[in-house]
Structure formats: structure tokens, C-alpha cells
Amino acid sequence: MQKLLRPLLAVLFxxxxxxxxxxxxxxxxxxxxxxxxxxxxxxxxxSTPGLKFKWPYPIQSVTKYDTQVRVLQTQSQTQQTADxxxxxxxxxxxxxxxxxxxxxxxxxxxxxRAEDHFAQAEDILRTSLRSALGETxxxxxxxxxxxxxxxxxxxxxxGRIHDLLTHGGGEGDQQQGGLSExxxxxxxxxINRVLLPEDTTKEVIKRMGAxxxxxxxxxxxxxxxxxxxIRAKAEADARKIRAFAERRAAEIRAKGEAExxxxxxxxxxxxxxxxxxxxxxxxxKAMAKRFTLVLSASDFGMGLFSPSALEGLAPGEFPTKxxxxxxxxxxxxxxxxxxxxxxxxxx
Numbered sequence: 001m002q003k004l005l006r007p008l009l010a011v012l013f014x015x016x017x018x019x020x021x022x023x024x025x026x027x028x029x030x031x032x033x034x035x036x037x038x039x040x041x042x043x044x045x046x047s048t049p050g051l052k053f054k055w056p057y058p059i060q061s062v063t064k065y066d067t068q069v070r071v072l073q074t075q076s077q078t079q080q081t082a083d084x085x086x087x088x089x090x091x092x093x094x095x096x097x098x099x100x101x102x103x104x105x106x107x108x109x110x111x112x113r114a115e116d117h118f119a120q121a122e123d124i125l126r127t128s129l130r131s132a133l134g135e136t137x138x139x140x141x142x143x144x145x146x147x148x149x150x151x152x153x154x155x156x157x158x159g160r161i162h163d164l165l166t167h168g169g170g171e172g173d174q175q176q177g178g179l180s181e182x183x184x185x186x187x188x189x190x191i192n193r194v195l196l197p198e199d200t201t202k203e204v205i206k207r208m209g210a211x212x213x214x215x216x217x218x219x220x221x222x223x224x225x226x227x228x229x230i231r232a233k234a235e236a237d238a239r240k241i242r243a244f245a246e247r248r249a250a251e252i253r254a255k256g257e258a259e260x261x262x263x264x265x266x267x268x269x270x271x272x273x274x275x276x277x278x279x280x281x282x283x284x285k286a287m288a289k290r291f292t293l294v295l296s297a298s299d300f301g302m303g304l305f306s307p308s309a310l311e312g313l314a315p316g317e318f319p320t321k322x323x324x325x326x327x328x329x330x331x332x333x334x335x336x337x338x339x340x341x342x343x344x345x346x347x
Contacts, residue, residue: 021056024064031100032064045101063104065097065114069187072122074129076195079136081144085203089136090193093129093165095179095186102183121184125165128179129189132164142207144194154191162189279304 026032028049033040036059046052054060073092080086097103107117135157136144143153165186168178179186267274283304297306304310 023051023053024062025051026064029066029068030064031067031097032062033100033104034060034062035104036060040101040104042101044104047100063108063112063114063117065100065103065117067097067100069094069096070118070122072125072129073192074126074133076193077130077133078197079133081136081141082138083140083142085141086197087136087141087144088195088197089133089191091129091133091161091189091191093125093186094188095125095184097183098180098185099183102181104183106182121182124182125179125184125186128165129161132161132189135160135164158189158191162186165189 024032026046026049030049032046032052034044034046034054036044036055038061054062071092071094074090076088076090078086079089103117103121107120110116110120138160139153139157143151144157145154146152164178166178166180168181295302295305297303297309
């Protein structure tokens with residue numbers, strides 16, 4: 001049994017070497033490039049997964065590339081905007097191998113392994129991305145940072161960088177080809193971080209303050225204009241109300257005078273009675289509450305309080321002339337002399 005085991009192991013070892021030399025496997029996430037004597041033809045790309053056969057090295061060799069998306073991150077770099085502001089930008093690119101044959105023809109000189117090809121491709125992609133970030137100089141700072149989505153052009157900048165990487169462009173010495181010529185597909189380009197230097201931050205804050213001042217002035221102007229309109233409308237309404245009130249008052253006054261004219265005519269037929277009634281009405285109103293008042297009988301309305309006010313009047317007559325102060329004084333003087341004579345003649 002041991003005699004058969006050694007030959008069997010030797011056969012298996014030889015078969016393994018032959019299998020390794022004559023076969024290779026392609027995963028579903030890979031594409032392979034098969035070269036014959038170091039050259040790759042049009043039919044050199046194998047994209048279907050599974051076990052494949054080839055001639056052993058050095059007749060044929062296989063280079064397998066992972067076609068999954070890779071992400072490349074750039075380091076921070078300072079860019080200048082169209083309005084001479086300095087910003088620090090970090091960007092990334094998501095890429096994958098889209099054409100294995102073109103990728104192999106472009107990067108096969110970097111080494112015999114696929115890792116060497118990927119490393120050189122990332123160096124070129126990193127350089128191209130840093131160069132494409134120069135498109136930032138075509139946009140102002142307020143276009144890259146704006147709260148209004150319709151005015152924010154950061155997405156447009158990312159699209160221009162993507163087109164520049166894919167199809168190439170530039171002018172003069174900066175003109176370059178696109179990465180699609182190298183068998184590279186750039187799936188996505190994004191700016192994931194933007195920093196403002198201290199000077200730029202101060203300038204941004206200054207502009208924000210100026211913008212707020214401008215908005216405040218606009219609001220104050222709008223408020224002043226609205227206040228003026230409200231005040232003018234209120235004054236116009238007040239004039240209308242005042243004119244209506246004056247007109248209405250004049251109508252009421254005219255109506256009152258018209259109605260009072262009848263009573264005035266009646267009072268004019270007997271003016272003494274009218275005067276007497278006015279005096280009585282004034283006394284009634286003045287004495288409606290309890291009070292003490294010292295007045296002269298010669299004051300208006302006080303003539304009826306004179307002791308001689310009703311003397312010498314016939315029935316049906318009214319006092320038309322009340323005694324004045326001189327008559328009262330004379331009466332008081334005569335009464336005073338009579339009292340004095342009585343006192344002096346007393347025993």
C-alpha cells in the first residue's frame with residue numbers, strides 16, 4: 001500500500017503543477033487579460049467568470065483586474081475663487097477599470113502585478129484630480145456657498161471636474177487627455193470638505209454683516225414706506241370722519257335752531273317772562289345741592305333775593321328792574337342810622 005501511495009502523491013503533485021500552469025480562475029468581480037509572449041491582442045480580455053485554460057508561462061500569462069469601484073481621496077489644497085478668495089478644498093473620486101485591455105496597455109510597464117498597475121493609475125488619477133480642482137477659480141465664493149439651492153453651484157463645479165477627468169480638456173500647457181483613454185471610468189467626483197483660511201473667514205463674516213445691514217435697511221425702508229402709507233390713509237380717513245361729523249353737527253345745529261325759533265318767537269312776545277323764567281331755572285340748578293353761597297343781590301340771577309324785589313308790584317306783574325347796589329347801600333345806610341339813633345337815645 002505504501003508503495004502505491006508515493007507514486008500516487010507524485011502524480012497528484014504533477015497534476016497540480018500542470019493545472020496551475022494550464023488553468024486560471026476568474027471571479028465575477030474580475031476581468032482578465034491574457035497575453036501571448038507578452039503581447040495582448042483584441043481577444044485577450046476574458047470577462048466571463050469561471051475556470052479557464054491557457055498555455056503555461058512564458059507562452060501565456062494572465063493579469064486579473066478587480067472591476068469593483070475604488071475611492072481615491074486627495075489631500076487638502078488651497079484654491080483661489082473668481083473673487084480672489086482663498087479656500088482649502090478636499091475632494092474624492094470613485095473609479096473602476098472599465099477597459100482592462102487599455103488599462104493593461106497603459107500601465108503594464110509599472111510591473112508584472114495588477115497591484116503595481118493600480119498604484120500607478122491612482123498616482124495619475126490623483127494628479128489629474130488635483131489639476132481639475134483648478135476649476136474652482138471660475139466660481140465666486142457666494143456661488144459655492146449659498147443657502148438658496150438655485151444659486152448654489154457646488155454641484156456644477158463637481159460636474160465640470162468629472163467631465164474634465166473623463167474626457168480631458170484644459171488650455172495650453174495644461175491640456176490633458178481623459179482617463180477614459182486609460183481604461184478608467186470615473187463614476188463619481190465630489191468635494192467632501194471645504195475650509196476657509198482665517199483671512200477668508202473674516203472676509204466672509206464681513207460680507208455676511210454687510211448683507212445683514214443691507215437687508216435691515218431694506219426692511220426699514222419697507223417699514224417706513226408702509227408706515228407712511230398707513231399714516232396717510234389714517235389722516236385721510238380722519239379728515240373724512242371730521243368732515244362728516246362737522247357736516248352732521250351743522251345739520252343738527254341748523255335743525256335745533258329751526259326748532260328753537262318757535263320758542264324764541266314765543267319768548268319774544270313776553271320778554272319779561274322769559275327773563276324771569278331764566279332766572280328761576282338758574283336758581284333751581286344752582287341750589288340743587290346743599291351749599292352755602294354769599295352773593296350780592298345785584299349779581300345776575302340774584303335780584304329776586306332782594307327784600308324790595310317784589311315791592312310795589314300789582315297782581316300779574318313781574319319785576320323787570322331789580323334794585324342795584326346803590327339802592328341797597330342807601331337802604332342799609334338808612335337802617336344803620338336808625339339803629340344808631342336808637343342806641344344813642346337809650347337811657
